[in-house]
Each structure stands twice: as C-alpha cells, then as structure tokens.
Amino acid sequence: MNVLSFLIPITLIMGVVGLMAFFWSLRSGQYDDLSGDAERILFDGDDKPLPTTPRTDHKEQRS
Amino acid sequence: MNSEDQTASAPVGAAQQAGKKRLGSALQRGHARHSVIRAPDGRGLCVLSVPGIRCGGCVASIERALNGRADVISARANLTLKQVRLLLPDDGADPASIVDALAELGFDAMPAETSDPAVDPEGGRLLRATAVAGFGAMNIMLLSVGVWAGAQGETRNTLHLVSALIALPVIAYAGQPFFRSAMGALKARRLNMDVPITLGVLLATALSLFELFQGGHHVFFDAAVTLLFFLLGGRYLDHMMRQRARSAVSGLARLSPKGAMRRDADGGLQFTALQAIAPGDIIVVSPNEYVPVDLKITHGTTDLDRSLITGEAMPVVSGPGDLLEAGTLNLTGQIEAVAQRSADESFLAQMIRMQSAAEQGRGTYVRVADRAARLYAPVVHLAALATFLGWLAATGGDWQRSAFIAISVLIITCPCALGLAVPVAHVVAAGRMMGQGVLMKDGAALERLAEIDRAVFDKTGTLTTGRPKLASVPGDAPTLAAARALAAHSGHPAAWAIAQGGTTSGPAVTTVDEFPGLGVSGMVDGRAARLGRSDWVAGIASTAPASDDPTFAFDGGTPMAFPLTETLRPGAANAVQALMSEGLTLSMLSGDNQARVTRVASDLGISDAHHGMTPEGKIAFLQDQHDQGHRALMVGDGLNDAAALAAAHVSMAPASASDAGRMAADFIFLREGLDAVPMAFRLAQRTARVVRQNFALAILYNCIAIPLAVLGFVTPLIAALAMSISSVVVIGNSLRLNRTDKRQSRHAARTVQQQVPA
Numbered sequence: 001m002n003v004l005s006f007l008i009p010i011t012l013i014m015g016v017v018g019l020m021a022f023f024w025s026l027r028s029g030q031y032d033d034l035s036g037d038a039e040r041i042l043f044d045g046d047d048k049p050l051p052t053t054p055r056t057d058h059k060e061q062r063s
Numbered sequence: 064m065n066s067e068d069q070t071a072s073a074p075v076g077a078a079q080q081a082g083k084k085r086l087g088s089a090l091q092r093g094h095a096r097h098s099v100i101r102a103p104d105g106r107g108l109c110v111l112s113v114p115g116i117r118c119g120g121c122v123a124s125i126e127r128a129l130n131g132r133a134d135v136i137s138a139r140a141n142l143t144l145k146q147v148r149l150l151l152p153d154d155g156a157d158p159a160s161i162v163d164a165l166a167e168l169g170f171d172a173m174p175a176e177t178s179d180p181a182v183d184p185e186g187g188r189l190l191r192a193t194a195v196a197g198f199g200a201m202n203i204m205l206l207s208v209g210v211w212a213g214a215q216g217e218t219r220n221t222l223h224l225v226s227a228l229i230a231l232p233v234i235a236y237a238g239q240p241f242f243r244s245a246m247g248a249l250k251a252r253r254l255n256m257d258v259p260i261t262l263g264v265l266l267a268t269a270l271s272l273f274e275l276f277q278g279g280h281h282v283f284f285d286a287a288v289t290l291l292f293f294l295l296g297g298r299y300l301d302h303m304m305r306q307r308a309r310s311a312v313s314g315l316a317r318l319s320p321k322g323a324m325r326r327d328a329d330g331g332l333q334f335t336a337l338q339a340i341a342p343g344d345i346i347v348v349s350p351n352e353y354v355p356v357d358l359k360i361t362h363g364t365t366d367l368d369r370s371l372i373t374g375e376a377m378p379v380v381s382g383p384g385d386l387l388e389a390g391t392l393n394l395t396g397q398i399e400a401v402a403q404r405s406a407d408e409s410f411l412a413q414m415i416r417m418q419s420a421a422e423q424g425r426g427t428y429v430r431v432a433d434r435a436a437r438l439y440a441p442v443v444h445l446a447a448l449a450t451f452l453g454w455l456a457a458t459g460g461d462w463q464r465s466a467f468i469a470i471s472v473l474i475i476t477c478p479c480a481l482g483l484a485v486p487v488a489h490v491v492a493a494g495r496m497m498g499q500g501v502l503m504k505d506g507a508a509l510e511r512l513a514e515i516d517r518a519v520f521d522k523t524g525t526l527t528t529g530r531p532k533l534a535s536v537p538g539d540a541p542t543l544a545a546a547r548a549l550a551a552h553s554g555h556p557a558a559w560a561i562a563q564g565g566t567t568s569g570p571a572v573t574t575v576d577e578f579p580g581l582g583v584s585g586m587v588d589g590r591a592a593r594l595g596r597s598d599w600v601a602g603i604a605s606t607a608p609a610s611d612d613p614t615f616a617f618d619g620g621t622p623m624a625f626p627l628t629e630t631l632r633p634g635a636a637n638a639v640q641a642l643m644s645e646g647l648t649l650s651m652l653s654g655d656n657q658a659r660v661t662r663v664a665s666d667l668g669i670s671d672a673h674h675g676m677t678p679e680g681k682i683a684f685l686q687d688q689h690d691q692g693h694r695a696l697m698v699g700d701g702l703n704d705a706a707a708l709a710a711a712h713v714s715m716a717p718a719s720a721s722d723a724g725r726m727a728a729d730f731i732f733l734r735e736g737l738d739a740v741p742m743a744f745r746l747a748q749r750t751a752r753v754v755r756q757n758f759a760l761a762i763l764y765n766c767i768a769i770p771l772a773v774l775g776f777v778t779p780l781i782a783a784l785a786m787s788i789s790s791v792v793v794i795g796n797s798l799r800l801n802r803t804d805k806r807q808s809r810h811a812a813r814t815v816q817q818q819v820p821a
Contacts, residue, residue, distance in 0.1 A: 039119025
C-alpha cells in the first residue's frame with residue numbers, strides 16, 4: 001500500500017494541472033466567441049488574436 | 064444561436080435606397096469618435112457593435128477590409144457578440160472613416176455600449192466554481208472507490224484524510240453561491256431551495272470531519288462535493304440561458320447613437336453625448352433619426368412617426384413650435400429644435416420610472432422551486448430531528464450514532480433532484496424557444512406564462528405591422544411606374560408602400576422636393592408631378608381626386624389614388640384563434656383612433672377592444688385585471704407599452720419594439736409572425752408539466768430513500784448511487800421537452816396576409 005503515498009499526489013497534481021489549464025483558457029478569452037471560432041477554421045490566412053487581453057480593457061472601460 | 068432568427072424587421076431606411084453610396088450617418092460617426100478609449104499600451108481601442116454580422120463570411124470580409132487599412136492596427140470581429148474590436152494607432156484616432164467603410168460593406172455600426180460588459184463576471188465565477196467542484200468530485204469519488212473496494216485500517220484513514228483535504232477547500236470555494244443565497248433568504252425570513260442544500264452540505268461535511276477524527280467507517284465528503292457539482296452545473300446552464308437572451312436583446316438595440324448633433328456657438332455641428340445635453344441647446348435632427356430628448360421645433364417641418372409613443376400608426380406632420388418627445392422617429396425633413404429638458408427628465412425617462420413602479424407589483428411572485436422549498440425544508444428537517452430523537456431513545460443515549468443517522472437522512476433526501484428539477488427543464492425549454500425565434504429572459508417568466516388566463520394585445524406594431532401597405536394597385540402602368548419612381552425618393556411610410564414592388568429601372572426623376580406633411584414633387588421624365596395629400600396634388604391635376612388617399616398626378620394629368628391599409632402581422636388571426644381555443648380571454652388596448660381599432664378587433668374576432676389608451680390607462684387596465692384575480696399576458700411594442708409590459712403578470716414584445724419595450728418584456732419574438740405567442744404559451748404549459756413531474760419523481764425517490772435512511776441503512780456508497788440516479792432521472796425527464804409538439808402547425812407562419820382598410 002506504500003505505492004499509494006506517491007500515486008495519490010501524482011493524481012492530484014495531474015488534476016490540478018488540468019484545472020489550471022482550464023482557468024488559463026478561460027482567462028485568455030478562448031470562450032468569448034465560440035461560434036466565430038468555429039467558422040474561422042474555414043478562412044485562409046493567419047489568424048492572430050488582438051494583442052490586448054480582455055481583462056485590461058475592462059479596467060480601462062470603467063475608468 | 065441560430066443566425067436566421069435574427070431577422071428583426073428594420074424599416075427601409077434612406078440609407079438603403081438604390082444607387083446611393085452608403086455612408087454611416089454624421090451622428091454615428093460623431094458617436095464613434097467619442098467612444099475611443101485608451102488601451103494600456105497608449106493605443107486607441109474602439110469596440111463597435113455591428114448587428115449585421117451573421118456568419119463566418121461577414122467576419123472574414125470585415126476583417127479583410129479593415130486589417131488592410133493603414134489607419135487600423137488590427138481588427139477582430141466577434142460573431143457571438145456581433146462586435147468588432149479595433150486597435151487604432153492612438154487614442155485620438157478618428158474611427159469615422161471606419162464606420163463609413165463598414166457601411167459601404169453593408170454593415171451599420173455604432174460604438175458598443177460600455178455599460179454592457181462583454182465579459183460576464185458572474186458567469187465566470189460560476190464556471191470556475193463548477194470546474195473546481197468537478198475536479199474535487201472526481202478525485203474524491205476515485206478515493207471513495209478505494210474505500211468501497213475494501214480498504215481497511217490505516218489505508219482507509221489515509222484515503223479519508225486525503226478526501227477531506229480536497230473537499231474542505233473545494234466546498235469553501237464552490238459552495239459560496241449557495242451559502243450566500245441561503246444567507247440572504249434567511250435574513251429576509253424566507254426559505255428558498257438553497258437553505259436545505261446549504262444545510263445538507265455543511266452538516267455532511269461536519270459529520271464527515273467528526274468521523275474522520277474518530278477513525279470511523281463512513282464519511283460523506285464525496286456526497287457533499289458531488290451534490291455541489293451537479294447543482295452548480297444546473298445553475299451555470301441557467302445563467303448561460305439568461306446571459307444569452309440578454310446579449311441577444313442588446314444586439315437588437317437599434318442603431319441609435321446615445322447622443323445628438325448639437326449646434327455650437329460658431330454654428331458648426333458637434334456630436335454631444337446624451338447626458339451632456341442641457342435645456343436650451345440647439346439640436347439638429349436629420350431624417351431617419353430618433354429624437355434624442357424632448358424638443359421644441361424652431362426651424363423646419365417634417366413628418367414624424369410617433370407610433371412607439373402613442374400607438375398612432377399614421378405619421379404626424381410637425382412644424383415650428385411643436386413639441387416632440389424623445390423616442391419619436393423623424394421621417395422626412397431635417398429639423399432644428401431647442402432641447403426642453405435634459406435627458407434624464409425626458410418623456411422616455413418618465414416612462415422608465417413608471418415602468419419600475421409597475422414592476423414593484425411583481426415582487427410578490429414566488430418561484431416554483433422556492434414554493435417547493437417552503438414545504439420541503441420543514442418536512443425533511445423535522446424528519447431528521449425525529450430520527451435523531453427516535454434513535455436516541457432506541458439506543459439509550461448513543462448520540463453519536465443518532466446524529467450520524469439523522470444527518471444521513473438529510474443527505475439522502477437529496478436536495479439535488481429538487482434543485483435540478485426546475486433549472487434543467489427551463490434550460491431545455493429556452494433552447495426550444497430559441498430555435499423558434501423566441502428569447503426568454505429568465506425562468507420565472509416561463510412559470511408565470513404557464514399561469515395566464517387572459518391575453519392583452521397592443522394594436523399598432525403588435526397585431527399589425529405598423530407599416531401601411533397598398534390595398535389595391537391601380538392599373539395604369541406608365542403612371543404607376545412614374546408614381547413609384549417618385550415615391551422612392553421620399554422617406555414617408557406611405558411612399559415606401561407605394562414604391563414597393565417598383566423596379567429600379569423606372570423613369571428618371573429629377574429635382575425632387577420633399578414637402579413634409581404634404582408630399583413629394585419632382586420632374587418625372589421631364590414632366591412635373593406630385594405625390595402626396597390629395598388636396599395638395601389637386602393643385603396641379605386636371606380633376607379633383609376622388610378620395611382622400613395619397614394621390615399621384617402629373618401636371619394637368621388625371622390623379623391616381625393609392626388606397627392604403629394597415630397590415631396584420633402574419634399569423635395574427637391564427638394566433639388569436641389559437642389563444643382563444645386554449646380558453647384565454649383576449650383584449651386589445653391601443654392609443655389609436657376608434658375606427659381603426661374596431662376594424663382590426665372585428666377582423667380578428669376580439670370582442671374587448673379599447674381605443675385612445677394612454678400609458679396610465681393601460682397600467683390601470685392591467686391593475687384592474689390583477690385586482691380581479693386575473694393573470695394577464697401583455698403583448699406590446701411601444702414606448703407607451705413599456706410600463707404596461709412591466710405591470711402585467713408576464714409580457715412579450717416583438718423584436719421591432721422600442722428599446723424600453725424590449726427591456727421591459729419577459730419574452731421577445733424575433734420573427735415577423737405572431738404565432739410565436741401561442742407557441743410560447745403551449746411550451747410554457749408543457750414545461751410547467753415537466754417541472755411538476757420532476758418534483759413528483761424527486762418526492763417518489765424520497766419516499767423510498769427516507770425510510771431506509773431513518774432505519775439506518777444508508778452508507779456513503781448508497782448515498783452516492785441514489786443521488787446520482789435521481790439527478791439523471793430528473794435531467795432525462797426534462798430532455799423530453801425537446802420532442803416536437805405534434806399539435807404545432809409549422810405552416811402558421813406562411814399564412815396569407817390579411818388586410819384591413821385603414
């Protein structure tokens with residue numbers, strides 16, 4: 001059963017990494033325009049998102 | 064979101080006339096210049112709302128056109144929010160030329176509302192809480208599997224300890240929405256669904272911690288966290304549904320800039336934000352613009368569309384000295400006027416105040432889930448208490464065991480199925496409605512819609528389209544072509560009706576003059592001609608016109624009359640019939656004159672019709688209905704209906720309604736046809752039925768589970784299984800709403816339009 005002592009931490013770390021990845025994707029605005037992103041794969045050319053993050057804009061907008 | 068549902072009927076604007084190079088209006092350009100904000104890196108950021116974005120093709124063409132410009136650093140279109148985010152070289156940059164470029168592509172643009180945030184903090188919080196709860200639930204479940212598989216002694220204690228270490232922070236973080244809502248309810252001395260949920264989660268956690276330190280066999284961390292995960296999932300769906308409806312509604316906002324063109328001291332025109340307009344300012348209103356604040360005309364005459372204010376369908380002629388309310392649409396002439404009041408004291412603001420007063424009456428409505436909680440919480444909590452006392456007596460004072468069993472009763476009674484019973488059904492119903500082109504603002508509205516026993520309709524713009532139409536087209540082809548060619552140069556609704564159906568390759572028209580209140584004159588194929596009021600046209604015609612309908616005549620020619628009618632909305636008659644067959648009493652309220660109101664009412668078979676109604680009169684009528692114990696559905700579109708929409712038990716508005724009307728309504732139908740009303744009513748009734756079934760299933764489950772729990776047979780394994788199964792059953796039952804309703808005729812929208820003479 002000693003195997004548990006490092007298996008459990010490994011599972012937890014993997015879970016936390018997944019959770020962090022999800023939060024990061026949420027924060028970087030990847031869910032802002034789901035229907036648009038679905039159609040963008042049909043366009044030619046490079047698709048670069050705007051260089052500003054949505055969070056900072058909002059601080060700006062409130063001011 | 065189905066993009067073809069977005070066909071809000073916009074009136075044909077002057078901008079859409081053939082052969083003109085499209086430009087954004089001066090007002091839109093001025094507004095855009097005002098809206099550039101400073102991005103962190105010193106560049107200018109401008110968010111334009113472009114309702115015309117429908118698909119990936121629009122996104123591609125907008126981005127290609129804008130990113131190719133020298134004065135745009137980058138542009139990105141958002142299809143979901145129907146916005147374009149522009150990055151400009153600096154915050155003093157002028158996006159006016161970009162508005163024009165978009166107009167040339169065929170997209171009207173105006174700055175997005177800064178008060179309408181693109182990100183939604185509440186939704187983000189819920190989603191994060193759901194993710195955390197999901198992470199916790201999965202990990203604890205896996206550890207629990209180890210325990211159920213027969214881990215013993217130290218190993219079991221270790222697994223429990225790890226579960227506790229995961230569960231405590233997860234519950235503290237993810238449980239907040241429920242804890243806050245339960246606290247709020249208890250402070251207000253009320254019970255809602257979150258009270259038993261919170262109590263169950265907290266007691267389960269406390270009991271499990273106690274068991275952990277005792278080295279006991281049974282801990283309920285998995286049950287507590289899984290419960291939170293399921294409920295947060297339901298709550299997030301519910302929130303998404305409302306958010307989607309809200310963003311769709313704000314997307315419908317007309318392209319009406321939040322400001323006006325003010326004449327400066329030096330005579331130039333300058334865009335001024337609405338809030339900055341003071342009484343006494345000189346405002347210029349061009350054709351096809353809405354009047355921004357209450358004004359008094361000083362120069363110019365024009366025809367005004369006051370239908371959103373009064374419900375009066377026909378345009379009204381106004382000239383110097385006349386007072387205009389904010390929200391009136393200027394049709395034909397440019398006017399200069401003096402602002403009478405500031406924006407927050409205008410007629411519009413008065414209506415909004417009236418509306419919020421009317422909404423107070425709704426505060427007494429209690430949602431179905433909370434009504435259930437009022438019954439459910441005392442019963443379950445008393446059962447748990449009785450169990451505790453019973454076991455205490457039976458075991459001769461073993462309070463630990465008694466408390467354990469009592470709390471397992473609380474856990475197994477599963478606020479889970481009850482908590483999911485309502486939101487899941489509502490989300491499925493909202494999805495169905497979205498597919499039929501109806502937006503639903505929140506679940507409570509759906510519950511109220513299922514309860515109505517009468518429906519009250521506004522006439523202009525609701526039962527009728529509010530746009531006149533030709534009753535019969537006169538036969539003389541060359542004269543008709545000439546009339547249509549001349550009509551195409553006027554902004555008057557009657558002229559639009561005449562011009563419709565004409566070809567673009569009609570006779571050449573030169574030297575057009577529009578005389579507001581009279582008509583339009585010009586040279587058609589070199590002959591002078593007039594189109595407009597019959598007595599004005601009679602001045603050049605050879606004989607006096609036969610009727611007082613709009614008339615066309617060449618100089619010295621025979622006059623040709625165009626009889627106009629008010630058009631019923633497609634499906635209006637069917638909708639009225641359908642609602643009557645459901646046993647509802649129908650009434651019609653209108654600010655229009657008696658002749659037109661009785662005509663439409665008799666055509667549709669509505670016996671209870673009221674004409675000349677003021678906004679106060681409409682509220683009084685609905686209040687009266689309410690006092691008699693009736694629950695009325697109000698369907699209306701105008702600014703004058705906004706307060707009545709708020710006063711009714713539940714309300715619907717077409718997408719073409721005034722902004723205030725759309726804000727006040729619970730449901731908005733995006734398609735032209737009125738058959739959305741009976742459709743929504745039937746779906747609301749089916750949803751109410753499914754919600755009742757869900758409650759019945761949850762209660763049935765509790766009837767089985769409670770005796771087992773009271774007798775002390777519940778282990779964490781049984782609790783986990785029972786809770787999951789009950790939740791799945793409730794969700795499955797709600798999904799039945801997606802099955803098509805056989806009684807719905809899919810052809811109602813294609814019925815032939817009926818006409819009534821105006």
